[in-house]
Amino acid sequence: MRLPKYVITLECDTPPQVVLGQNIGGGIVKELKEIDVELVTAAQLAKAYNLSVNTVRDKLANINQGTKGKFLYNPNHAHTLLTQKIRRGRPRAN
Template sequence: MFKHKYIITVESDIPPQICLGDKIHGATVVALETEQYPDLVDLAWLTKRFPMSRDTLSRQLELFNIGSTGKKLYDPNIVVPFLKNKIEHNLGGKGKTNK
């Protein structure tokens, strides 16, 4: 029987109190990773993380641009939560009817 890999993402100002080898509801923690955002990000960085085109991202983040019109730069601590919230609200709403 093959083991399955499950990925859980947690965001917090302080690290979670999880250690390698801990048991969580029958699963064992085998890896811990952290991602640190750069001070400023561009559209290329954002397109790798969000399923949107450069044009769509540029339009939606126009108010958050702190770079120039030629080189658009954004504070990831502001735009990442904004985009995640936007994606969550867009999922499952269009074209579905409850019968």
């Protein structure tokens, strides 16, 4: 007799603390898989971060994974680059 399989999907910033063979909710963990991240367009990122499409393309030019006409980006890398503060000029002297 074959036991049924149940799939739990987690979306989080860090990997979950689950190990193979661990008993969770009466079942035993048999397999752990990380799913590849789908690429997002510059228009989707512009809408999410309230920026113009051209600004997104300029800031993320070095991680573009599409062609010159498609402009596709990994959302995890794009988030870090779009939310970091860029300090310009000389630091203020007190």
